[in-house]
């Protein structure tokens with residue numbers, strides 16, 4: 001069977017080498033995947049980009065979402081967008097991501113905002129400039145740049161939907177939107193029904209994991225049937241992506257809900 005959700009292959013299937021994950025996702029029944037920035041540097045050599053693109057197309061899946069370079073995520077970095085001095089890397093990764101998007105049909109790019117840095121001012125102004133640049137590049141292929149509220153990162157300043165939407169308003173481009181990761185929003189104390197009702201028309205991408213725990217839907221307290229229905233009623237017709245830390249190696253749990 002084919003699952004309607006896309007699979008985030010940066011947090012699921014992590015026991016496999018990165019380039020084997022699209023095929024494993026396809027074998028498991030997914031027709032679409034998404035990735036965090038999949039390269040060790042912001043400006044990977046063409047051959048490395050080609051290998052990644054081939055892994056996606058050879059697997060026969062669609063790459064529906066891709067994060068721009070976000071720094072050293074395991075070390076705690078959460079994006080370059082507001083990081084003074086890292087503009088060249090951010091923009092290099094925008095060029096690579098948009099090139100991949102053109103090849104593979106990817107239309108959602110996640111621009112993680114970046115942590116606050118002690119003693120630095122002007123981070124929000126820089127973020128607006130970097131996001132405007134990314135939006136302009138993405139516009140060329142009909143793509144959207146999304147801003148994501150995160151939990152679990154003390155120095156990451158975008159924690160609520162309202163904060164993300166304020167950033168989008170500051171950028172003012174037509175092709176920027178809210179990434180509603182229902183797990184992060186719930187953990188940050190957001191009323192998800194209220195977020196969907198108020199910001200439904202700003203949501204450009206949705207990610208799912210249960211809360212608490214960030215594991216597969218069904219392991220926590222969130223009512224996904226209700227939330228997905230509310231999203232649909234609010235006019236959201238995009239993809240939903242599973243971005244969870246697995247407690248089990250299989251996807252059988254999804255069969256009832258897919």
Ligand SMILES: O=C(O)C(=O)CO
Nearest residue numbers: 036067110148150181
């Ligand atoms: O860092 C995280 O938790 C994310 O969801 C990145 O997209």
